[in-house]
Amino acid sequence: MKFALMGRGGLLTSIVLEKLVDGGYPPEFVAIEKTESKYPNLTERTCQKHAIPYKIIEKINSEETLEIIRQNCIKLFVVASLGTILKKELLDTCKFINLHMGILPDYKGAYTNFWKIKNGDDVFGATIHEMTEKIDSGRIIYQCEKDFSGVIHGFDFIRQNYLMAAEGLMECIRSGKIEEDKKETSPLPKGNYFPKYTEKDFEIDFSKTCFDNYKIINRLQFYGNPFFYFNNEKKHVVSAQLLFVTHDTSDFIGVEEVSSNKCLYYGIDGILELTCL
Secondary structure, three states: OOOEEEEOOOHHHHHHHHHHHHOOOOOOOEEEEOOOOOOOOHHHHHHHHOOOOEEEEOOOOOHHHHHHHHHOOOOEEEEEOOOOOOOHHHHOOOEEEEEEOOOOOOOEOOOHHHHHHHOOOOEEEEEEEEOOOOOOOOOEEEEEEEEOOOOOOHHHHHHHHHHHHHHHHHHHHHHOOOOOOOOOOOOOOOOOEOOOOOHHHHEOOOOOOHHHHHHHHHHHHHOOOOEEEEOOEEEEEEEEEEEEEOOOOOOEEEEEEEEOOEEEEEEOOEEEEEEEO
16 A cells, blocks of 8 residues: 655654554655754654655645645555644645544543653553544544553653554554545544643642652653652652552652652652652
């Protein structure tokens, strides 16, 4: 099946692209949305590594993208991470399939992983669906979920999460669930939309158990450093180590500073060692 890939220069798009190549389904072309990032463009590097034609696009909703579709005779775009909502003019040119990190319609929006981590969840999912003008509301083609209880630390956790989604896409392609002809679809139920997180959303909730905070603090490192206040000083936490845990219900006892960059968080259910900036 011939198709093109659209995405950004970050981890999800590059993981999906690598998985497609390894599985024997390289895209005919890759459209990369330009972003202002201090990190290397991983998607561009992957394209260069495998000699896949690509172009970095300043504005996705533009004549430049339309011309790429026309010149390359693209009938299907697989989208894996964008910072732009596609407009009708673009969506009408060919079929667009989105790899969404969340189970629709319950988890809509680009930041569902953040909120599931924040809530202490262990089961994460992905949805592959047709794209329409309404965000995360097109026909569902495929869904998958996986329990990540044993994966704790930030980038490893997100990487495995993204790999699950990429493997789901491969299964979709192999089984023929993604068809090139466009289909009229009814919108999904309203569901729940999760907004972008803010700085205050990184504050550690000490009402949660030590074990939950151990997972939350380490997993959130992919997005930024959680924080708490100690003697009116804001302390950012770069990692948490579980020193002791029981199965009792959490009841916050206190935080003790043991060095300039180490604090111990005592709860009735255990003890966490917090490494701070």
